[in-house]
Amino acid sequence: MGSKVLTKDAQRFMVDCLRAAGAASKPAQQQAELLIQADRVGHPSHGMNRLELYVNDIQTGACEPNNEPKILKETEATAWVDSCNVLGATSSHFCMDLAISKACKAGVGWVSAKGCNHNGILGFWAQKAAKAGMIGLAFTNTSPVSAPTRSKKAALGTNPLSVVAPGAQNELFYLDMATTAVAYGKIEMQRRKGEPLHPGWAQGTDGKETIDAEEAAKARCLMPLGGGELTSGYKGYGLGAMVELFCGILSGARYGHHVRVWTLTGPSGKANLGHCFAAINPNSFAPGFQDRVADIMHHWRSLEPTDPCLRVMCPGDKERKNEQEAECTGTVSYTPSQIKTSAALAKKLNVTPMQVTADCGTN
Amino acid sequence: MGSKVLTKDAQRFMVDCLRAAGAASKPAQQQAELLIQADRVGHPSHGMNRLELYVNDIQTGACEPNNEPKILKETEATAWVDSCNVLGATSSHFCMDLAISKACKAGVGWVSAKGCNHNGILGFWAQKAAKAGMIGLAFTNTSPVSAPTRSKKAALGTNPLSVVAPGAQNELFYLDMATTAVAYGKIEMQRRKGEPLHPGWAQGTDGKETIDAEEAAKARCLMPLGGGELTSGYKGYGLGAMVELFCGILSGARYGHHVRVWTLTGPSGKANLGHCFAAINPNSFAPGFQDRVADIMHHWRSLEPTDPCLRVMCPGDKERKNEQEAECTGTVSYTPSQIKTSAALAKKLNVTPMQVTADCGTN
Missing domain, CATH: 3.30.1370.60 (Malate/L-lactate/L-sulpholactate dehydrogenase, NADPH binding domain)
Incomplete structure (x- = not known):
């Protein structure tokens, strides 16, 4: 869902924005490599979505990208x-x-x-x-x-x-x-969909567990x-x-x-x-570490699932699948609102905007 | 609730049992010190409750207490x-x-x-x-x-x-x-009380979440x-x-x-x-580590609780309170069934049984 952008172009855009804000080439490239990976493995909240916050931190002096640790x-x-x-x-x-x-x-x-x-x-x-x-x-x-x-x-x-x-x-x-x-992104998502939260996710302003997404967004807890x-x-x-x-x-x-x-x-x-x-x-430590890692992961995936339609997965299987898809297509997907925000940022920083290669429906 | 036993006597009993099973003095004492601490801090499942399993492991040769790591x-x-x-x-x-x-x-x-x-x-x-x-x-x-x-x-x-x-x-x-x-002990406890489990604790034999304690005990999952x-x-x-x-x-x-x-x-x-x-x-690492640990723990305890009767605690506060009580009284408490099991073990191993100093009600 959303708009497809060539991964290389999205990453180039991130570098350009960070450089325009004041970061030197190497730190801008390393940060962009980190952000694009989040988009590739399916954690968009930590990818392009955060670019503006980093740019803002550089511009306000809260972040000093050209220092050295x-x-x-x-x-x-x-x-x-x-x-x-x-x-x-x-x-x-x-x-x-x-x-x-x-x-x-x-x-x-x-x-x-x-x-x-x-x-x-x-x-x-x-x-x-x-x-x-x-x-x-x-x-x-x-x-x-x-x-x-x-x-x-x-x-x-x-x-x-x-x-x-x-x-x-x-x-x-x-x-x-x-x-x-x-x-926190999951609360935001339920709120946009107008759907309730699951119990155990969030508290309301009174400190009690709530399934009301609006209340949870207000409390931020x-x-x-x-x-x-x-x-x-x-x-x-x-x-x-x-x-x-x-x-x-x-x-x-x-x-x-x-x-x-x-x-x-x-x-x-x-x-x-x-x-x-x-x-x-x-x-x-003991020889054969990597063999045992593979053995236990194979065992987990081979376990009989409670619901035949939902296979047992290993930690990281989801991310890997998303990464492989991104690799195959050479693209990442962004929501219309992300595309809009990025276009505005391009204008603000006077950098070449990202090119949307395909629209795959609304989000 | 249950029967009070002098901590020293309970520990002496553990040492005697482990020695009777075949452990030398030092390993028996170290193991007893570990088990009695579980009883003192309020985790009885890991204390005297497990003594018989350790004794059994020594007797069957599954454990070799006098080896050296x-x-x-x-x-x-x-x-x-x-x-x-x-x-x-x-x-x-x-x-x-x-x-x-x-x-x-x-x-x-x-x-x-x-x-x-x-x-x-x-x-x-x-x-x-x-x-x-x-x-x-x-x-x-x-x-x-x-x-x-x-x-x-x-x-x-x-x-x-x-x-x-x-x-x-x-x-x-x-x-x-x-x-x-x-x-697993919490499932057992609800089963004995004839009360249901809380959602999210256990699966039944069909692999689905269950709140039926009998079913959960059968599935052990x-x-x-x-x-x-x-x-x-x-x-x-x-x-x-x-x-x-x-x-x-x-x-x-x-x-x-x-x-x-x-x-x-x-x-x-x-x-x-x-x-x-x-x-x-x-x-x-950074100087002042212990001060920061104390500061954040004090902050957590000072937080306004959602329910005024239930104060916010730090990880370990419960155990510490139990330990201090055990320290003050010089005793630990056991359930009637634990007292019975221990008496039988004493007989089986031909060691002096524990002396119950006070009964504080049933179970």
Whole structure:
């Protein structure tokens, strides 16, 4: 659904916009590569959709794309990094490269960074380690939109985590998840469709669980993974808190309730998010790691499904299918509203707009 | 509720039983210290309740309590360990001591072990690192009782994870959770009470979600954290799979569907579980770690609750309160059925039974 754009053209457009805003060529290209990957694997909320926010951050000075991240402290296996407000892709490449090189020698590399900006789909970073034959881990804190169990208001972000590992026979274990029940985009989608939410997704302004999408949009307060207390929502709260430990608290960045709200309406200040990256080298453990990864993934896919029409999938199967489709067609799809926003941005920044190659119906 | 027993006497009884079964003094004491801690913090399913299973494993030869774990491969920051079928406490002390000593020098220590037996409450192990001033992580795989999203049958364990971190002002961030919606014990409890389950806890024999406790007990198939697909149960499935990556798959132990079922009915074979332990040294990152831990925990507790009668808690507050009560009274409580089982075990092994000091009502 939506309009098809050549992937190369969409990526070129992203680079042009980031450069027009003030980023040098390399950081603009790395950031565009990150964003286009989100669109390719089917997570459009983290792709082109966010371009304007990054442009805005550069223009207000909240992001300084041409700085360089620096190591503040390091050991054989760890590093504490100051990302110095660069774009998320620049600092995440820097940190994950560090984690991988440490894991090559020490078996594990653990890097925590302050002074960060949003770094798109986390799976991109964990997968960077997997491409080097390792288990990759990535964590980030985000603006507070999730209520600790029993709390009337939000105090933690969606605080996602990602774990990616390579398997034999070209398998890839790819987990990239918010520690809230759903991401905020799902509330927005139900609201647009005029449909109710599912129980356990969000709280209303009174702090109680709501299935009213309008009320949930007003409250902006997601429930942690697990939903209410009876279905163990406190575990999702605990996981979000764990991510915060690794990110804001370990790195000395903003944490929890101290993280800024990310908006387009004027300068919201430097983000100073906390990120955390790790690489674990399977060569330091039992031989045959990749074979076992492939074996267990094959087993999961072979399980008898409860509903014969809904096959059991492995973490990452959906993303992989979307990526393969994007690869085949050489295109990505955008909603009419995204196309419109991008055209306006092109005009504003005086860059060549994207070319729509085909319209595939309205969204 | 139940019968009170002096903590010291309960622990003495555990040591006596394990020694009578064939364990030497040190492993018996370490295992008893682990089990009694579960009873003290309010997780009785992992305490005295499991003693008979451990005794049985020793008697059938599935567990070899007097072996010694050995390092198979190591780097500055990692170790691959063969636990050689010792009791869970023996190998977990060995592995977490290794992780801590590596993290002292290298900033992080990551240890994965095969040949393991059940190691009780995971929080005990993560907390061991926190006592040394570090963030502790612990993971274990378990017998398959959880269905990957869309699967009719179980293929993963409850695969718990634990993260514990020390805070200033005597704070302790303590997360210890199964990656399933609930532990199997909660199904059992509803069944005994003749009450229905909550949605999202378990599947029936047809693979569909059920709230019928009898049906769920028959199927023995828990749902992952998050419940069904619409409430993001696939995230819980992904987390359980992540734990399996760190445990069975990294260490070369049994994994996923290959893990044995743990029963009392005859020799079920060597468990060969996989464990994983990590310690992260905050001294290798931003100064002030413990202050930030305390600050965010104080903030969470200060949040306005949705229901004024239900205060917002931090991960670990419940366990801490239970532990303090146990400390004050010097006693732990057991159900009448546990007292009965323990008395029978005392007779069978010819050891001095526990002395009940007070009855506080039934069950």
